[in-house]
Amino acid sequence: SPGASLLLHLHSVCLFQSWNNHNLSTVPLDLDARLRSLDLSNNFIRQLSTLALPYLEQLDVSNNQLDLISEGAFENLARLERLNLSRNELNNNLGSNSKALQSLSGLKNLDLSMNGLSNDAVELYLRNKPSLDQLRMTGNVLTRLSPNLFRQSKGLRTIIIDENLISEIDQGTFEPLSQLETLTLAKNNLACICDFRLYQLKYLNLSRNSVEFFVTRENDELYKLEILDLSYNKLLYFPVVPKFNHLKYLHLQNNMVGSLTSEATMVSEANSLYREIVREKTVTKNNLHSIWRLMPLIYIDLSYNHFTSFPIETLSLPLPLETLNFSYNCLQNINWDIRNYSDPGSSLRQLYFHSLKHLELKSNGLGYISPFFLSALPKIETLNLQDNSVQPCSSTQQENLTTSCVEFEQLQTLKHLNLKENNIKILQRNTFQRTSLVSLNLAKNVHMVMHEGALESVRASLQSLIISEINMSSARLSLPCMPGLTQLNVSNNHLDTLPSSLSCSSLRGIDMRNNDFKTLDQSLIHNLSAHLTNMYVSGNHFNCCDSGWLTILNQTELVTKVPHYLVSTASVAFSVLVQWAICLTPLI
Numbered sequence: 001s002p003g004a005s006l007l008l009h010l011h012s013v014c015l016f017q018s019w020n021n022h023n024l025s026t027v028p029l030d031l032d033a034r035l036r037s038l039d040l041s042n043n044f045i046r047q048l049s050t051l052a053l054p055y056l057e058q059l060d061v062s063n064n065q066l067d068l069i070s071e072g073a074f075e076n077l078a079r080l081e082r083l084n085l086s087r088n089e090l091n092n093n094l095g096s097n098s099k100a101l102q103s104l105s106g107l108k109n110l111d112l113s114m115n116g117l118s119n120d121a122v123e124l125y126l127r128n129k130p131s132l133d134q135l136r137m138t139g140n141v142l143t144r145l146s147p148n149l150f151r152q153s154k155g156l157r158t159i160i161i162d163e164n165l166i167s168e169i170d171q172g173t174f175e176p177l178s179q180l181e182t183l184t185l186a187k188n189n190l191a192c193i194c195d196f197r198l199y200q201l202k203y204l205n206l207s208r209n210s211v212e213f214f215v216t217r218e219n220d221e222l223y224k225l226e227i228l229d230l231s232y233n234k235l236l237y238f239p240v241v242p243k244f245n246h247l248k249y250l251h252l253q254n255n256m257v258g259s260l261t262s263e264a265t266m267v268s269e270a271n272s273l274y275r276e277i278v279r280e281k282t283v284t285k286n287n288l289h290s291i292w293r294l295m296p297l298i299y300i301d302l303s304y305n306h307f308t309s310f311p312i313e314t315l316s317l318p319l320p321l322e323t324l325n326f327s328y329n330c331l332q333n334i335n336w337d338i339r340n341y342s343d344p345g346s347s348l349r350q351l352y353f354h355s356l357k358h359l360e361l362k363s364n365g366l367g368y369i370s371p372f373f374l375s376a377l378p379k380i381e382t383l384n385l386q387d388n389s390v391q392p393c394s395s396t397q398q399e400n401l402t403t404s405c406v407e408f409e410q411l412q413t414l415k416h417l418n419l420k421e422n423n424i425k426i427l428q429r430n431t432f433q434r435t436s437l438v439s440l441n442l443a444k445n446v447h448m449v450m451h452e453g454a455l456e457s458v459r460a461s462l463q464s465l466i467i468s469e470i471n472m473s474s475a476r477l478s479l480p481c482m483p484g485l486t487q488l489n490v491s492n493n494h495l496d497t498l499p500s501s502l503s504c505s506s507l508r509g510i511d512m513r514n515n516d517f518k519t520l521d522q523s524l525i526h527n528l529s530a531h532l533t534n535m536y537v538s539g540n541h542f543n544c545c546d547s548g549w550l551t552i553l554n555q556t557e558l559v560t561k562v563p564h565y566l567v568s569t570a571s572v573a574f575s576v577l578v579q580w581a582i583c584l585t586p587l588i
């Protein structure tokens with residue numbers, strides 16, 4: 001009934017009021033005493049005096065010019081749980097402001113970001129906060145964290161102190177916060193984590209500091225750590241993590257790990273550094289490996305580091321590692337350089353990356369990959385080799401080749417292979433035999449010659465094929481009948497006809513932009529039109545007088561029923577029409 005809905009409306013007005021962005025310079029008078037939530041953000045308020053809102057649970061004063069909160073301002077906000085004071089000037093009037101904040105003992109969520117706050121200010125503002133659960137202090141000027149800071153807010157579960165100037169954390173600062181699970185200290189000036197002792201943390205973000213070493217003194221405590229972000233630092237070695245942990249995600253991208261040394265050297269240097277830092281006397285133990293061996297790691301990002309050799313022994317420890325990003329390092333080859341304990345003369349001990357499914361090796365300058373490495377990947381599904389110098393070959397041809405090449409046929413579980421920009425010279429017959437590739441990217445290999453039977457062995461499994469930017473003419477392009485193919489990209493070549501074998505495929509998308517097409521084969525288009533939803537044709541010089549293929553597409557559009565098809569054929573027609581206009585213009 002209208003009465004009921006009016007009541008409901010009034011009720012919701014009472015509960016929540018927003019004055020966001022109203023050019024206010026003071027808090028509005030006559031606020032409804034029943035308010036539960038009040039938004040005063042994005043105004044010009046400079047002062048707060050007593051607020052009599054006994055039911056208020058949330059208050060947002062962010063992005064004002066607040067520098068003075070009178071001592072008793074918050075005394076009547078007994079229910080306040082969430083307070084947002086970010087983007088103000090609360091580095092002023094510490095005496096009065098801190099008294100005001102100290103009366104909020106029930107606060108659960110506090111945002112003090114971007115206030116120019118120093119260590120002392122924060123210490124005062126955090127007094128008497130036993131219920132505080134989440135604290136955000138992004139973009140202040142904290143330099144040192146000490147135990148006094150959180151002494152009266154021991155219930156904290158999440159602390160975000162990124163973009164400050166922190167270079168020191170005194171022991172005992174976070175240890176007493178037994179509920180602490182999430183800690184972000186990204187974008188500070190920390191140089192070393194020399195003894196990591198926060199057993200309770202699940203998430204630690206130290207991204208964008210200047211961390212050179214991360215070391216945990218070996219102990220038998222169970223650490224809850226699951227995610228550790230040490231990206232964008234100055235690490236020289238793998239971190240020495242807690243022995244017993246739950247670490248699943250390790251972000252080490254953009255560091256200096258691997259700098260110009262072999263794996264063996266790096267591991268022994270990391271171990272001696274560890275011994276130096278923890279002042280341990282035992283000389284021979286391989287602490288790094290004995291600890292890494294126990295990690296439940298499934299993801300590691302080592303991209304943008306300085307590896308010149310692949311750390312086979314470290315990463316093939318029996319970790320459940322599924323995703324490894326090794327892009328943008330300096331590997332020129334992956335040799336099987338591993339120590340052989342039983343027979344020191346030989347280096348042929350086989351190790352395995354038992355669980356590895358996704359391996360990124362983009363932009364490394366890779367030319368050679370040892371067959372031992374390839375056979376160490378029993379579960380591999382995705383391999384990204386974009387921007388390297390890998391020459392694929394098949395075992396039947398290899399003996400005739402003088403240069404080293406890579407035999408993909410060992411990778412029988414491989415589904416997605418990216419060989420874009422490898423300067424591939426020739427793609428031999430049956431290069432991918434014994435694999436079941438679903439997608440293959442061969443783009444930008446401008447000098448590549450494709451043997452007629454190159455894709456023969458994957459013709460049944462292939463669903464997506466990219467052969468754009470390879471300077472290919474139709475005379476040189478022959479594709480087998482590929483019944484599963486749904487996506488084809490042949491853009492940026494010199495094609496004037498499509499291989500007729502494509503009528504085998506149920507293509508849904510084809511990109512043939514920027515080629516030399518003048519017309520398209522009508523019976524091929526007729527066959528393809530049954531499945532086609534996206535067709536990109538611009539950048540060709542279609543002949544207006546030979547447009548039967550377009551008529552076929554348009555007819556198909558007329559007889560098809562499903563709306564999504566109509567929408568996408570509209571895009572077909574649209575890009576075709578663009579061509580059309582260009583081609584008609586001279587006639588008009």
Ligand SMILES: *[C@@H]1O[C@H](CO)[C@@H](O)[C@H](O)[C@H]1NC(C)=O
Pocket residue numbers: 041062063084085086087109110111136
């Ligand atoms: C506080 O307000 C700012 C906008 O001024 C917003 O970005 C931030 O997420 C808010 N903090 C919390 C904890 O909701």
Ligand SMILES: *[C@@H]1O[C@H](CO)[C@@H](O)[C@H](O)[C@H]1NC(C)=O
Pocket residue numbers: 162184186187205206207227229251
């Ligand atoms: C760590 O913090 C940085 C900077 O705030 C952020 O970009 C990154 O996504 C965070 N890392 C994780 C793993 O959440």
Ligand SMILES: *[C@@H]1O[C@H](CO)[C@@H](O)[C@H](O)[C@H]1NC(C)=O
Pocket residue numbers: 253301303323324325358360
């Ligand atoms: C590394 O690769 C993984 C998996 O593909 C991806 O999630 C991650 O974003 C990549 N890292 C960088 C820095 O690009």
Ligand SMILES: *[C@@H]1O[C@H](CO)[C@@H](O)[C@H](O)[C@H]1NC(C)=O
Pocket residue numbers: 443468469489490491492511
């Ligand atoms: C086809 O490849 C080109 C690069 O040559 C790329 O720009 C384009 O986005 C690709 N087309 C589709 C539909 O993804």
Ligand SMILES: *[C@@H]1O[C@H](CO)[C@@H](O)[C@H](O)[C@H]1NC(C)=O
Pocket residue numbers: 446447471473494
């Ligand atoms: C592409 O092929 C043409 C001949 O079809 C040749 O003149 C040109 O140099 C080739 N471009 C590259 C980058 O190889």
